[in-house]
Amino acid sequence: MNERAWTFGKKIALGFGLSVAMLLLVGGVAYRSTDALVENNHRVTRSHEVLEGVAHVLSVMKDAETGQRGYLLTGNDAYLEPYLSAARSIAQILDSLRALSADSASQQARVAQAVPFIDAKLAELKRTIDIRRTVSFDAALKLVETGEGKKSMDDIRQVMAAMDKEERALLKERGDAAETSAKSAEATIAWGALLALLAVSAAGYIITTSLNRKLGSAVSSIRSASAELEAAASQQATGSREQSSATNEVSTTIRELLATSKQIAESAQRVARIAEDTASGARSGDATVQRTQEAIGGIKRQVDLVVVHMLELGKKSQQAGGILEIINELAEQTNILAINATIEAAGAGEAGKRFAVVADEIRKLADRVGGSTKEIRGLVEDIRAAVNTTVMATEVGTKAVDAGTRHFAEVTASFREIAGLVATTTDAAREIELSTKQQSTAVEQVNVAISSVAQATKESEASANQTLQTVTQLTGLSRDLLQLVQQSPV
Amino acid sequence: MTVATPTLSDRVTDLRRAFDQAFSAPPRGAPNETVDLLAIRVAGDPYGFDVRGLVSLAPCGKVVPLPTRRIGLLGIAGIRGTLVPVYGLGVLLGYEPSRSPPRWLGLAGSPDPIALAFDELEGFLRVNRSDVCVDTSRRYVSAAVRTEDVTRMVVDTYGLIATLKASAGTSSTTKEQ
Numbered sequence: 001m002n003e004r005a006w007t008f009g010k011k012i013a014l015g016f017g018l019s020v021a022m023l024l025l026v027g028g029v030a031y032r033s034t035d036a037l038v039e040n041n042h043r044v045t046r047s048h049e050v051l052e053g054v055a056h057v058l059s060v061m062k063d064a065e066t067g068q069r070g071y072l073l074t075g076n077d078a079y080l081e082p083y084l085s086a087a088r089s090i091a092q093i094l095d096s097l098r099a100l101s102a103d104s105a106s107q108q109a110r111v112a113q114a115v116p117f118i119d120a121k122l123a124e125l126k127r128t129i130d131i132r133r134t135v136s137f138d139a140a141l142k143l144v145e146t147g148e149g150k151k152s153m154d155d156i157r158q159v160m161a162a163m164d165k166e167e168r169a170l171l172k173e174r175g176d177a178a179e180t181s182a183k184s185a186e187a188t189i190a191w192g193a194l195l196a197l198l199a200v201s202a203a204g205y206i207i208t209t210s211l212n213r214k215l216g217s218a219v220s221s222i223r224s225a226s227a228e229l230e231a232a233a234s235q236q237a238t239g240s241r242e243q244s245s246a247t248n249e250v251s252t253t254i255r256e257l258l259a260t261s262k263q264i265a266e267s268a269q270r271v272a273r274i275a276e277d278t279a280s281g282a283r284s285g286d287a288t289v290q291r292t293q294e295a296i297g298g299i300k301r302q303v304d305l306v307v308v309h310m311l312e313l314g315k316k317s318q319q320a321g322g323i324l325e326i327i328n329e330l331a332e333q334t335n336i337l338a339i340n341a342t343i344e345a346a347g348a349g350e351a352g353k354r355f356a357v358v359a360d361e362i363r364k365l366a367d368r369v370g371g372s373t374k375e376i377r378g379l380v381e382d383i384r385a386a387v388n389t390t391v392m393a394t395e396v397g398t399k400a401v402d403a404g405t406r407h408f409a410e411v412t413a414s415f416r417e418i419a420g421l422v423a424t425t426t427d428a429a430r431e432i433e434l435s436t437k438q439q440s441t442a443v444e445q446v447n448v449a450i451s452s453v454a455q456a457t458k459e460s461e462a463s464a465n466q467t468l469q470t471v472t473q474l475t476g477l478s479r480d481l482l483q484l485v486q487q488s489p490v
Numbered sequence: 491m492t493v494a495t496p497t498l499s500d501r502v503t504d505l506r507r508a509f510d511q512a513f514s515a516p517p518r519g520a521p522n523e524t525v526d527l528l529a530i531r532v533a534g535d536p537y538g539f540d541v542r543g544l545v546s547l548a549p550c551g552k553v554v555p556l557p558t559r560r561i562g563l564l565g566i567a568g569i570r571g572t573l574v575p576v577y578g579l580g581v582l583l584g585y586e587p588s589r590s591p592p593r594w595l596g597l598a599g600s601p602d603p604i605a606l607a608f609d610e611l612e613g614f615l616r617v618n619r620s621d622v623c624v625d626t627s628r629r630y631v632s633a634a635v636r637t638e639d640v641t642r643m644v645v646d647t648y649g650l651i652a653t654l655k656a657s658a659g660t661s662s663t664t665k666e667q
Contacts, residue, residue: 339547340546340547343542343546346541368508372505375501
């Protein structure tokens, strides 16, 4: 298995597991040794108790015999107390001895063997006591002298001695076993502790070495990462402050926008009112324009009539011009005749002098007529020019009236269009007002959201500062940890 | 300062007054002290006919051209039932032939008058004899008259007609021979 793939937890767990296994092993062995030692001690104790029980049986039996002898000698019932006590407790003592020696069949057999001897002894004692009480001392003495009681006591002593001997043998055996167990447990604990110490030391050395090597590099990495994180946190704090400032500016701008939106809504409302007034004015103007158009129609008819009359006047002036041309031609002919008359008079010599005077008068008349005709022609031309100018001006006026009529028609259409546009403007202004109010509501919501963002930004700034502080502490901790790991200042 | 424009009735009144005064004035002095001229223009230059050398003045009607090599002869025209030869006065006075047809004819030389065609008739002109000076520096010009702002040449009607008739007579004599 690759060592690098092992984590520190695995390594520490392996070290501690190995140590725990060693401790468990040592503990188990020690437990078993201790348990065997305790068992042996228990057996030794029980052997001591058996020995005490054996001695107790002999003692109780001796007390019973002592009481019997005292009573026999004195006949005082007070001396029977040891006997009575023995008679009452012997069975319990035997049961106890039987229980203590339950692990030994031979001892059980000896207890069973001792029970009839004890019963026989107690029966002999009881008979002697009864005889002493009922018969006499001597009768009782005779019975004692039979040796029945002594024999029973000797049997009891023999059995108890056998039990004592065997129990002492068991005691010695168990004492040796206990000593062996104690030594074994001591050795096991000592060696196990030594092995466990070695294993834990080895694991500790390996783990410590690995920790020093890897944790040092990890702490270095943490330190560099902490430095980078510190720079990032500082940058984040700076960014949060800038964002907070920008958010405040945005909030201010949004408040201004909100005020502007309200002003726009109020302006749109005023525009709607003005548009309604304008629509009313446009309708009134439409009626006025229609009346004016009718008046212009009357003017147009009058102007057409004037044009007809002026054209008639032009025709008349042209006719007058034609007549004047005839007069002019007549004057020229007269002039020629007068010149010819003058020529004839000149050719007639003295006879033609009076005729020359008349011809001269005729010529002057013709000149005057010609001059007057020229004058009249000029006047007629002036009249014709004036008529033509008037006609042209009238035609221009007619065209102007027509154009005015058309313009008024266009104005009427424009007024109607204006009325429609004003109605559209009114609707648009109302829509603008409604939209602006909705926009104001939205802007207020945005303002609230921006306020939340500003609060979040402030919290972020505080968090960034906290992060910066934490990172600074982390950098210090990594430095301290590195010093702890490498035992050298970084 | 503005001058009031005369009305039409004022103009008519002035004309009537001038017309009446023209006939109410007494006759002027003896005609021997004056010379009567017929003022004309030839190719734009001022000329004059002595009325004593003319037979009559007539508007120029239709001129029928003739196959001839005579200088200035435009053709013949009918004047009051009489056929007369028509000469271009401008060509005879040394001008280039006019592109437009002549408007007036001055007949001279009785009993067989010759018509001298010219373009423009300015009118009758009576000048003092003292204003007339002899000037024969140009052909067919007999005198010069200083009138107002121009100097007007007086056509030598007699010499011109005599020359034309002489030329015509020479031609007819040559034909007869």
